[in-house]
Amino acid sequence: MPRSNEPRGRVGRPPVTSRAQILAAARGLIDDYGWEKLTIRRLAAELGVGATTLYAHVRDKEDLLFLLIHEYAEQIPHPPLPSEPRERIVTAAVAIHDGLAAWPWAAEVLTADGFIARLGDSVLSLVETILAGAVEDGCTPEESVRVFRSIWYYTVGEILVRTHSRSRRLDEHPAHLNAYFGASDTPGRLPHLAAVAERWGALAGQDTYAQGLRAFVDGLLAQARPTPPQAASR
Numbered sequence: 001m002p003r004s005n006e007p008r009g010r011v012g013r014p015p016v017t018s019r020a021q022i023l024a025a026a027r028g029l030i031d032d033y034g035w036e037k038l039t040i041r042r043l044a045a046e047l048g049v050g051a052t053t054l055y056a057h058v059r060d061k062e063d064l065l066f067l068l069i070h071e072y073a074e075q076i077p078h079p080p081l082p083s084e085p086r087e088r089i090v091t092a093a094v095a096i097h098d099g100l101a102a103w104p105w106a107a108e109v110l111t112a113d114g115f116i117a118r119l120g121d122s123v124l125s126l127v128e129t130i131l132a133g134a135v136e137d138g139c140t141p142e143e144s145v146r147v148f149r150s151i152w153y154y155t156v157g158e159i160l161v162r163t164h165s166r167s168r169r170l171d172e173h174p175a176h177l178n179a180y181f182g183a184s185d186t187p188g189r190l191p192h193l194a195a196v197a198e199r200w201g202a203l204a205g206q207d208t209y210a211q212g213l214r215a216f217v218d219g220l221l222a223q224a225r226p227t228p229p230q231a232a233s234r
Contacts (some may be wrong), residue, residue: 019057022047023068032048035065035105059202066118069106073123075101085133089151089217092129094210097155099123104163134221143224150220158209165204 029038040061044051053192058064076099081088100107109115116127127148134144187194196203 019067022028022054022057022064023071026064026068030068030105038064038066065109069109070118070120072103072106072143074120076122076126077127078122081129082232085136086217086221089130089133089137089147090214091214092126092133093151093217096123096126097159097209097213100155101159101162104159106184107159107163111156111160134224137221137225140219147217147220149222151216154213154216155209158212 020102021044026043027044028036029043040051040054040058043064044054047054058067076095079095081091081093100110116124119127128150130148131141131144134147135141139147
C-alpha cells in the first residue's frame, strides 16, 4: 500500500550525508509511486533535509536514477558462460533480461541511446561478452555493435510490453478481445485472429523470450557473416 504523502522528516533529525541512505529512500519512492514521480524536492522531503543537501551527492534526477541503476546492476548474477560463441551471446542477453525484468523501471530509463556510458563494469562485462561472441562468430566489430543493439531493443521491448500488460491486467480480462473477435462476421474478415481469440490472453502471456532470442541471434549472426563465394555465384 502506498505510503502517506507526508514526509517522514522530523525536526532535530540528523542531516543525511550518506549516499546509501539517499538511494534507499529513492528506491522506496520509486516502488511506491513510480520513477516518473521521483523528484529531488520530493526525495528531500522524504528524508527531512533541504534539496541543497541532496545536490551535494547527486547532480539531478537523471544522475540519481543512474546511480540507482548502477548499484542494482552490480548485483545482477553472472552465469557460467558456454564455450560456443552463439550460446555465450544468448546466456549474457538472458542475464541482462532477467536482471532488468526484476526492476522494469530501469529498462524504461535505459531506452535512450548513449546509456551504455553510464553503466558499471558488471553489466558492461555482459555487453562485452555479446560483442566478443559476435566477433568470434565472424562479425566485424561494427557488426557486433549492431548485433548487440538489436538484441537490446528486443530485450527492452519485451520487458516493457510485458510489464505494461501486467499493470493493465489485459491477460486476465480477455473479454473485450473475445467480444470483438467473436463477432458473427469476424471469421470471414479475420479468420486467423478469430481462430485464436479465446486463447489470445493465455498465448500472449507465455514467456517466449529465450526462444525468440535464440532465433533472433541466429538470424543476426547469419546476416552478418560474409556470403560464401560459391553461394554468391549461384
